[in-house]
Amino acid sequence: MLKGFGTILFKELKELIRDPKILLGMIIVPLVMFPVLGLVLGYAVETAQEQAQKATLLVVNNDGGNWSQELIGNLSLAMNVAVINNTTPQQVVDQGLLEQYNSTQFIEIPLGFSQNMTQRTNGNLNITATVNVYGVFQGGGIFSDIGSAGVTNLVTSFNRVIAPNVLYTTQSSIIKGEIQQGIDPSTLSGLMLSQSIALPITVMIMLTYAMQIAATSVAMEKEEKTLETLLTVPVDRFAILMGKLSSTIIVAGIAALTVMIGYNYMLGSITFGMPSTASVDLVKLGLVPSPLGYLLLGTSLFITLLSGLALAVIMSAFAEDVRGATALVGYVYPLIFIPSMALMYLDINTLPLALKAVLFAIPYSQPIIASKAVIMGDYATVIFGIIYVAAFTVVIMYIASRLFATEKILTAKLRFRRRGSKKTAEQAE
Amino acid sequence: MSLAVEAKSLVKQFGNIRALDGLTFNIKEGEIYGLIGPNGAGKTTTLRIVCTLLLPTSGSIRIFDLDPVTQANEVRKIISYLPEEAGAYRNLSGWEYLEFMAKFNTTNASEFKQIINEAAQISGLSDRLKDKAKTYSKGMKRRLLVARALMTKPKLAVLDEPASGLDVLHGYHVREIIKSYVKEHGVTVLLSSHNMLEVEYLCDRVALLNKGKIVVEGNPNELKQRYKGENLEEVFAKVVGYA
Numbered sequence: 060m061l062k063g064f065g066t067i068l069f070k071e072l073k074e075l076i077r078d079p080k081i082l083l084g085m086i087i088v089p090l091v092m093f094p095v096l097g098l099v100l101g102y103a104v105e106t107a108q109e110q111a112q113k114a115t116l117l118v119v120n121n122d123g124g125n126w127s128q129e130l131i132g133n134l135s136l137a138m139n140v141a142v143i144n145n146t147t148p149q150q151v152v153d154q155g156l157l158e159q160y161n162s163t164q165f166i167e168i169p170l171g172f173s174q175n176m177t178q179r180t181n182g183n184l185n186i187t188a189t190v191n192v193y194g195v196f197q198g199g200g201i202f203s204d205i206g207s208a209g210v211t212n213l214v215t216s217f218n219r220v221i222a223p224n225v226l227y228t229t230q231s232s233i234i235k236g237e238i239q240q241g242i243d244p245s246t247l248s249g250l251m252l253s254q255s256i257a258l259p260i261t262v263m264i265m266l267t268y269a270m271q272i273a274a275t276s277v278a279m280e281k282e283e284k285t286l287e288t289l290l291t292v293p294v295d296r297f298a299i300l301m302g303k304l305s306s307t308i309i310v311a312g313i314a315a316l317t318v319m320i321g322y323n324y325m326l327g328s329i330t331f332g333m334p335s336t337a338s339v340d341l342v343k344l345g346l347v348p349s350p351l352g353y354l355l356l357g358t359s360l361f362i363t364l365l366s367g368l369a370l371a372v373i374m375s376a377f378a379e380d381v382r383g384a385t386a387l388v389g390y391v392y393p394l395i396f397i398p399s400m401a402l403m404y405l406d407i408n409t410l411p412l413a414l415k416a417v418l419f420a421i422p423y424s425q426p427i428i429a430s431k432a433v434i435m436g437d438y439a440t441v442i443f444g445i446i447y448v449a450a451f452t453v454v455i456m457y458i459a460s461r462l463f464a465t466e467k468i469l470t471a472k473l474r475f476r477r478r479g480s481k482k483t484a485e486q487a488e
Numbered sequence: 489m490s491l492a493v494e495a496k497s498l499v500k501q502f503g504n505i506r507a508l509d510g511l512t513f514n515i516k517e518g519e520i521y522g523l524i525g526p527n528g529a530g531k532t533t534t535l536r537i538v539c540t541l542l543l544p545t546s547g548s549i550r551i552f553d554l555d556p557v558t559q560a561n562e563v564r565k566i567i568s569y570l571p572e573e574a575g576a577y578r579n580l581s582g583w584e585y586l587e588f589m590a591k592f593n594t595t596n597a598s599e600f601k602q603i604i605n606e607a608a609q610i611s612g613l614s615d616r617l618k619d620k621a622k623t624y625s626k627g628m629k630r631r632l633l634v635a636r637a638l639m640t641k642p643k644l645a646v647l648d649e650p651a652s653g654l655d656v657l658h659g660y661h662v663r664e665i666i667k668s669y670v671k672e673h674g675v676t677v678l679l680s681s682h683n684m685l686e687v688e689y690l691c692d693r694v695a696l697l698n699k700g701k702i703v704v705e706g707n708p709n710e711l712k713q714r715y716k717g718e719n720l721e722e723v724f725a726k727v728v729g730y731a
Binding site: 283284285287288290291292293294295465466469470 | 636
């Protein structure tokens with residue numbers, strides 16, 4: 060055995076375990092964070108299923124024949140069905156019938172459906188009976204095509220009753236109120252997947268990285284004993300704070316850019332050579348942010364970053380050294396990881412109100428919410444988010460500037476010891 | 489002669505600890521005034537209040553007739569503080585560090601150049617100023633910091649253990665620099681030190697601090713005579729009843 064190894068290992072472990080900040084940050088926080096994340100996802104999926112069961116399926120019957128009645132009857136066994144006769148799909152969208160029935164998709168039974176079904180069931184395999192499924196595209200996400208899968212299952216079960224492969228479906232998407240014929244919402248979701256994953260991950264990395272830098276920039280001054288001198292030079296304390304925050308933002312911005320480039324390259328490498336779905340042009344469909352969208356998204360990211368950095372600076376003021384600052388900032392990470400990971404899988408619009416409110420209240424959710432909202436042209440949500448985070452940032456910045464303006468920046472210490480513990484002689488001197 | 493520092497009944501409370509307990513003292517302009525006392529006596533707290541880092545719990549203090557509580561930015565323009573455990577930015581060279589600090593004091597290019605050259609001379613680090621501060625020995629770092637504290641010729645230099653970590657020769661060099669600065673540029677110095685030799689050599693007057701109060705104040709020679717001590721160490725021991 061290496062001589063002295065055990066002694067050093069024992070001492071290192073003692074030091075780490077006896078520092079409550081590290082213990083909390085590295086062990087307790089992950090222990091709490093992942094179960095919470097699991098609960099959020101579980102609750103969201105459960106609620107989505109409940110809503111799906113209660114949802115009404117809109118059927119536009121433009122056929123009126125026996126087979127259409129048969130299909131509607133079969134669908135009615137599985138869920139609530141509302142039938143509208145003789146309406147074009149575009150009229151359904153234009154007249155707001157989906158909103159009226161609180162639905163995100165509808166089935167059109169086209170004219171001639173019953174005739175085709177009859178011929179097909181009589182053995183004419185050249186004839187195809189088809190229903191058209193239209194789904195509203197809501198911005199993508201890993202589970203975003205769960206809804207359209209439900210309708211496909213219903214058609215499959217109808218086929219099972221009649222005969223295999225009698226009835227076919229065509230899939231179309233409703234994007235920003237326009238019907239895009241032949242574009243399957245699940246294909247779109249697949250194409251949008253890189254965006255719905257890349258941004259939350261980038262925000263997560265960028266925020267944690269930037270907060271680490273911000274926290275250590277103040278803690279380093281404390282550890283290297285340069286802070287005291289800096290605070291006595293004739294410069295506005297707010298300028299010191301802003302200087303520190305701005306330098307961190309620049310470094311974090313470069314880091315974010317590098318992450319984005321690297322990540323997109325990685326995604327490109329993965330999808331290269333996959334069967335092409337290139338017939339779907341996202342630009343033509345309006346599914347890439349407009350210049351205004353990019354501007355709003357950038358603003359949302361910047362404001363969120365600023366609020367995170369200011370918070371990190373405040374927290375680091377309570378640490379005595381770099382290790383302490385890093386551990387303290389770790390307490391904020393669940394507030395970054397939980398919304399990032401949750402919104403990677405879920406669409407905030409489909410969540411129950413309470414959960415939606417909680418996710419919206421966390422400032423670090425905003426760039427992720429904004430990234431989906433700008434694609435869908437929902438600028439109001441983005442602007443509201445920016446205003447909310449800006450207000451939060453102002454409060455945080457005010458606290459940070461007050462902290463820098465007073466002696467607290469030198470004397471504040473977060474203590475986990477029991478109340479009434481004595482200050483050290485060093486501080487008193 | 490006008491007063492550089494005028495402190496009246498200063499009290500500083502840290503939770504249950506009373507670091508300063510009604511401290512009163514005056515420093516005349518152009519004087520070197522020393523604070524001596526055991527650890528925890530309140531020396532550093534006093535210096536930090538003078539330098540606008542801490543606020544007094546009660547009492548009043550004026551620095552060249554400015555209030556460090558309400559006119560902190562004005563006070564910072566005329567003072568310079570050298571903390572006992574100060575450091576320099578590890579990844580900046582000595583030269584870059586001096587430039588960084590000088591920029592807070594002047595925007596005039598020629599004055600800036602003059603300040604930096606002055607600092608380079610005080611530090612005596614010559615070519616080593618081009619190296620990063622993380623490569624400096626403790627003594628070299630201290631010389632850089634002393635140079636930084638004196639380069640702007642502040643009206644009041646507040647020096648906590650100015651020669652801490654320096655060898656005999658460099659300690660001597662720093663003390664000579666402090667003396668000549670007072671003489672040539674009229675700088676007032678408030679210093680704290682455990683080195684009684686340094687205090688005796690430099691200070692016009694000293695105050696002996698114990699438990700946040702001044703127990704005795706005067707000229708070092710006068711105090712030695714009054715308490716029949718060989719040196720200030722003995723005087724201090726007698727004053728606090730240790731000897």
